[in-house]
Each structure stands twice: as structure tokens, then as C-alpha cells.
Amino acid sequence: MMNIHVPVGVSARHVHLNKKDLEALFGIGYELNPYRPLSQPGQFASEETLKIIGPKGQFNKVRVLGPLRKETQVEISMTDSVALGIEAPLRESGDLRETPGIVLSGPKGSVSLSSGVIIAARHIHFHSSEAARYGILDKQDLSVQIEGNRGSVLHHVIARVSDHYQLELHLDTDEANATGAENGDTATII
Incomplete structure (x- = not known):
């Protein structure tokens, strides 16, 4: 991938x-x-x-x-x-x-x-067309890398695919604090 x-x-x-x-x-x-x-x-x-x-x-x-x-x-x-x-x-x-x-x-x-x-559970929203383009399936288990001073790799990130979604990784405040991630940062699916 x-x-x-x-x-x-x-x-x-x-x-x-x-x-x-x-x-x-x-x-x-x-x-x-x-x-x-x-x-x-x-x-x-x-x-x-x-x-x-x-x-x-x-x-x-x-x-x-x-x-x-x-x-x-x-x-x-x-x-x-x-x-x-x-x-x-x-x-x-x-x-x-x-x-x-x-x-x-x-x-x-x-x-x-x-x-x-x-x-x-941490998850990534994909529009159906984006998921198809990247070969991502609904409920697929993904790993994500977050850069920065507290850079981390998060496993078990659930892909959620729908015609009603826009691409975005959702983390709760505990996960964001642990990784140093903020709204608008960019993560990379690895």
C-alpha cells in the first residue's frame, strides 16, 4: 500500500x-x-x-x-x-x-x-471514491504514523467507508495528547 x-x-x-x-x-x-x-x-x-x-x-x-x-x-x-x-x-x-x-x-x-x-475506537473516515482509489475496505485494520516531537505509530485504526464521509483520522484527546497530534496535523497510513 x-x-x-x-x-x-x-x-x-x-x-x-x-x-x-x-x-x-x-x-x-x-x-x-x-x-x-x-x-x-x-x-x-x-x-x-x-x-x-x-x-x-x-x-x-x-x-x-x-x-x-x-x-x-x-x-x-x-x-x-x-x-x-x-x-x-x-x-x-x-x-x-x-x-x-x-x-x-x-x-x-x-x-x-x-x-x-x-x-x-480510533478510525479514519474515507469517502467511498477515495477508499476505492487507495484499495481500502470498510472495517479494514490500518496503521498510522504521526510525526512530531512525540511521533508515534498507531495500530488498529479502523477504516470507515461511506459516500457521506470526508477523509479524516479521528483520535480522542488521550490519543492526541500521547502523540502530540493536533487538529489539522497530517498523519500517514503506513
Whole structure:
């Protein structure tokens, strides 16, 4: 495989809501207000934030991302998991089987999730045409090199392929801090 250069996106803790939970937290008929677009087409950070509360700790002002999803999902880092006092598993986004829950608190109410908290597995979004050009398959296991003062090679980076994606490596804040990577840096698939 040829070396493929990929922009880096660092993903801080955040929440994806379904309609039912959005209305429980913000009020009936409420709609998310886009704050800024994200790199993936149609995705946005909203103006709305929540408090997430675990058995041992909590985080305030956790950003809600849009658009709404079928299931509410909370994405945190391993460090966050320890601070909250929960054992969140490493998973691909959307894989919520056998995951711990958490309490979400908003301006109009709270929701006690029985499941839905994950540490998102590092992954690269590929548009289908790019994946075809590079010979990348959906769910393929890749390795990525990150340059810089804390340069590292990360293995087990999952390829995610869709007509709705734009090329970008997604790391959580723990991974970004460990490798010295920042938004907009470039990584290389090796």
C-alpha cells in the first residue's frame, strides 16, 4: 500500500442525542442550534451542552453534536471514564451493546441512560471514491504514523467507508495528547 496522507481531527468528549432524550433535556419540540460545522458533511457541534454525571464524578458543558441519531450515545476518553467512575468499552461509534449508562442533565430535565457510553475506537473516515482509489475496505485494520516531537505509530485504526464521509483520522484527546497530534496535523497510513 502506498503512503496515504490523512488530516487529523481530535475529538473531545461529546454527546449524540435521540429525539426523545433531546426533548427530555431541553423541552418538547426543541431543536439543536448549530454552533459550527464539523469536518464530516452534515455534522455539526451545537450550541447546546449538557452535564454528564457518573458514580465518581461529572463533567459540565459537554457539547452535543448533531444531527440527532436513533440512539443516544456518549463518547468519552479513557481518562474521562476513570474520572466518571465507569468502565466504558472501546467501541466503534454506534456499537452500544453491553455498555454502561450515565446521567445526562440539561436545562429542562435529566435522563438516566442504562447504556450508551463508549470510548470511540480510533478510525479514519474515507469517502467511498477515495477508499476505492487507495484499495481500502470498510472495517479494514490500518496503521498510522504521526510525526512530531512525540511521533508515534498507531495500530488498529479502523477504516470507515461511506459516500457521506470526508477523509479524516479521528483520535480522542488521550490519543492526541500521547502523540502530540493536533487538529489539522497530517498523519500517514503506513
